[in-house]
Amino acid sequence: MNFIDLFCGAGGFSIGLTKKGHKLLKGFDNWKSAGEAFSSYFGKKYFSEVDLSQISSEFIYEQIGNKNVKIDLVVGGPPCQGFSSMGNQNIKDPRNQLVLAFANIIAEIKPKYFILENVHGIKGEKFENTIKRLYKLFNDFGYKNICSGTLDAQDFGVPQRRKRFFMIGSLDDNIDLTLPSPKINQKTTTVGDAIMDLVGKENNFPNHVPINHNEIVKGRYAFIKEGGKLDIKALPKKLAYGSRSDFKDNKIKNFSHIYQRLSRYKVSGTIVPGHNAFPIHPTQPRSLTVREAARIQTFPDRCIFFGTRQEQCIQVGNAVPPLLAESFGQILNLYEKKYGNTTR
Known part of the structure; x- marks a missing residue:
């Protein structure tokens, strides 16, 4: 079926859908760098850089280049910083309103299906009214058939524990909507399966450029066993304090995302956005490169x-x-297949 991807970022959702035969019409985001990543896979003609809080269905059809094309599916992951458990879960965060902007675009286009993705934190008590409001909005727009819940990526073959909230809705009330079911009896894909073939290819593979850690940071990494976290109490004094001049008198803290070494034989924890320091490589004295994190994703x-x-x-x-x-x-x-194909 034909689909558009709102708040598309680098295109993870679109890549997965197209691999199952669905046709991408356009991806939309207001972030140039993410658009370049999206375009590296799909081509420049499939991306539009735009403020999604301001666009209309008319603009979307103009960008697609065909005002008569049928859009069967709209997917999107509006910015989630205000909902994230990694952040402050600020209900007044203006970025939360982009979730409602997503809903308004659905109302104008009226696709047969929509899928909304967000962080697990959107299900938190603070945002209970947001979820209720979304259900009411979509119901008012004609989407009486909605299901939602949390999925963990590791249950679908991804070498990562990653819980995310999904909502799927349809204009067709006869469809028995459910979220995808975890794959049964599948072999677990591990971090080692995903990234160990990249060892020795540093700086010779796209986005596979290690951070040049200073000697103090490397020294701390040496104290962390594979699959373990940093034990600050075990560090010698010279490694226990900040390595930067403006932090040299401050004792370090065990930030779980920075001072945790992955295991080759297990899945990763959640790859956290917003930091340029990913978890530590299972065997190397450095954090993951962007390519290694992308492989885990x-x-x-x-x-x-x-x-x-x-x-x-x-x-x-x-x-x-x-x-x-x-x-x-x-x-x-x-x-x-069960309820009828609506794609033109």
Whole structure:
């Protein structure tokens, strides 16, 4: 079916859907660097850089280049910083309103299906009214058939524990909507499966550029066993204090995302956006590169990330893992096979 991707970022959702045969019409985002990553996989003609709080359905059809094309599906992951458990969960965060902007675009286009993705934190007590408001909005727009819940990416073959909230709705009340079911009896894909073939290819592979850590940071990493966290009490004094001149008198803290070494034999914790320091490589004295993090997110290597290192980290960490997105592509195919194909 034909679909558009709102707040598309680097394109994780679109990559997964197209792998299951769905046709991308256009991806939309207001972030140039993410658009370059999206375009590296799909081509420039499939991306539009735009403020999604300001666009209309008329603009969307203009960008697609065909005002008569049928949009069967709209997917999107509006910015989630205000909901994230990694942040302050600020209900007044203006970025939260973009979730409602997503809903308004659905109301104008009226696709047969929509899928909204956000962080697990949107289900928190603070945002209970937001979820109720979304349900009411979509109900008022004609989407009486809605289901929602949390999925963990590791249950779908992604080598990462990553819980995300999904809401799927349809104009067709006869469809028995469900979220994709975890794959049964599948072999667990580990961090080692995803990234160990990249060892020795540093600086010779797209986005595979290690951070040049200083000697103090490398020294701390040496105290962390594979699969373990930093034990600050075990550090010698010279490694226990800040390595930067403005932090030299401050004792370090065990930030779980920075001072945790991954295991080759297990899945990763959640790849966190917003930091340019990913978890530590299982065997190397450094944090993960952007490419290694992208592999753990199941991005194909042909998707190239642009911008500063921090921007690249955010592009990777914000994305829906393409392999998880494939499960939505598959379940939509099943719906269309059972209930009828609406694609022109």
